[in-house]
Amino acid sequence: LFWFFAVSVIVAILAAVYYYWFIKKDRFTVYATVYGSIILFAIIEAVKRLVARARPDGSDYLSFPSRHTALALYLALVLPVGLPARVLLLGWAFLVGFSRLWLQDHFVSDVVTGAGFGVVGAWLVWKYKKEIKQKLKIK
Secondary structure, three states, X not given: OHHHHHHHHHHHHHHHHHHHHHHOOOHHHHHHHHHHHHHHHHHHHHHHHHXXXXXXXXXXXXXXXXXXXXXXXXXXXXXXXXXXXXXXXXXXXXXXXXXXXXXXXXXXXXXXXXXXXXXHXXXXXXXXXXXXHHHHOOO
């Protein structure tokens, strides 16, 4: 079951892109989801390689920070949804982070830092929404 939450991140990103592109026709949300996820992914990967912290299970040296948690929380915060859906998305992001601990892929500090990256990424998107829309020529 916890493996499902780890894999669900990419499925959730693809579902959000489909929904906001084809159904809602909200280009900003699609661009924020795709480009924001790619940028966040790249930053996390760079930090992982700089820190080179061993995973709890010893499988490699890419533990810090948790990419899954960062992307899940970013998605949960960047999508323009109402309160009930926001609560569900935040619950899902929490379960993704918990699954990383349960599966012994990360330490608590990895998950908390990954969550911090996700929050900062979403905050930057909302803070600079107007400027991003102007750059991408979105109304």
